[in-house]
Amino acid sequence: MSAVEALFSLVPQLGEGSKPSSEYVLIRCPFHGGGMEHTPSCSVSKLAPVFFCHSCLESGHISRLFKLAGLGRDSIDRILRSTGMGGASGPAGLARDIKQNVDLYRGTFILDDAILDTYRLAPEELLRKGYEKKTLRHFEVGFDYTNLRITFPLRNVYGQLVGVSGRTVVAGMEPRYKIYVEELRRRPDVKIPDDYSMDSTKKAVLWHAHVVRPFLFRSNDPIIITEGFKACMWTYQSGFENVTALVGLSLSKQHAELIATATKQVYLFLDNNTAGLLGTFIAGDKLLAVGREVFVMKYPDDRGQPDDLNEIEIEDAYINAVPYLTWREQHGKQYIYENENRRRNWRASRQNPV
Numbered sequence: 001m002s003a004v005e006a007l008f009s010l011v012p013q014l015g016e017g018s019k020p021s022s023e024y025v026l027i028r029c030p031f032h033g034g035g036m037e038h039t040p041s042c043s044v045s046k047l048a049p050v051f052f053c054h055s056c057l058e059s060g061h062i063s064r065l066f067k068l069a070g071l072g073r074d075s076i077d078r079i080l081r082s083t084g085m086g087g088a089s090g091p092a093g094l095a096r097d098i099k100q101n102v103d104l105y106r107g108t109f110i111l112d113d114a115i116l117d118t119y120r121l122a123p124e125e126l127l128r129k130g131y132e133k134k135t136l137r138h139f140e141v142g143f144d145y146t147n148l149r150i151t152f153p154l155r156n157v158y159g160q161l162v163g164v165s166g167r168t169v170v171a172g173m174e175p176r177y178k179i180y181v182e183e184l185r186r187r188p189d190v191k192i193p194d195d196y197s198m199d200s201t202k203k204a205v206l207w208h209a210h211v212v213r214p215f216l217f218r219s220n221d222p223i224i225i226t227e228g229f230k231a232c233m234w235t236y237q238s239g240f241e242n243v244t245a246l247v248g249l250s251l252s253k254q255h256a257e258l259i260a261t262a263t264k265q266v267y268l269f270l271d272n273n274t275a276g277l278l279g280t281f282i283a284g285d286k287l288l289a290v291g292r293e294v295f296v297m298k299y300p301d302d303r304g305q306p307d308d309l310n311e312i313e314i315e316d317a318y319i320n321a322v323p324y325l326t327w328r329e330q331h332g333k334q335y336i337y338e339n340e341n342r343r344r345n346w347r348a349s350r351q352n353p354v
């Protein structure tokens with residue numbers, strides 16, 4: 001018996017007219033209308049022990065629903081354990097994490113145009129980290145409360161939606177990123193190719209390029225390339241509007257060609273770690289090959305990614321950027337070492353498959 005079925009057996013009226021999908025069950029919300037609403041509007045997740053009401057916006061851990069049904073703590077624990085939603089046999093860490101952070105799942109409506117029908121909420125996690133609502137709105141970032149994921153729309157250079165990536169806000173939940181495919185197929189205005197894959201999408205999409213490129217055509221300003229959504233939004237919020245992001249780790253030939261049609265100068269601002277180092281070499285070489293002038297932005301030593309830097313520090317990183325060829329000379333030995341390491345690990349993993 002699932003947790004929702006257990007709830008229905010306790011309070012049958014909540015289950016009347018309920019609608020299940022693969023990821024959640026819509027039930028009559030017990031927090032408004034006396035639990036008697038005509039059209040059930042409270043989503044109870046099948047994937048995590050949480051609920052969210054689309055009408056009254058009440059949300060929280062599923063144990064609250066059982067408490068309302070009159071159960072005590074021990075009985076609730078027993079039910080959650082038996083349904084794999086908590087206790088010793090279930091993902092207890094997950095449940096605890098959700099309990100502690102439950103208001104991370106509360107969102108505030110910010111998007112006028114929903115990316116997908118339900119993703120109009122601002123992710124509380126990013127607001128707390130200092131991302132402004134207007135930044136999140138600009139980048140169309142939403143929150144999917146059914147799957148508890150921050151949603152990032154992926155658009156091609158013409159601005160057409162070609163995918164959505166959803167990062168979990170629950171520590172340890174796998175996969176960390178959900179790729180929305182079925183949800184997009186249901187939308188008449190989105191064309192998802194039959195052979196849709198995240199790998200090909202990553203190679204094609206340079207995040208935010210559809211906004212940046214038209215400006216670059218006119219101004220010929222430099223473009224900044226970061227690694228990942230957060231780095232891109234943070235750099236943008238710090239005053240650099242011509243910023244884009246790699247969705248994966250490395251710049252593709254398609255990216256290089258796209259950039260070559262947009263502007264002459266490129267500033268690389270990947271993460272300050274091994275992956276960023278390798279990514280900078282790959283990107284730098286490819287961009288030189290298409291005839292661009294390439295610079296590498298300089299981090300203060302102890303910082304790992306753009307969102308570790310404040311506005312002034314990002315400005316400094318830009319002003320102190322070094323030409324890629326100089327940077328390449330400085331980091332050549334480190335590159336050879338890290339690259340050899342990576343190859344060795346790869347070979348080892350092939351010889352001893354887990």
Ligand SMILES: [Zn+2]
Binds near residue numbers: 031042057058
């Ligand atoms: Zn409600």
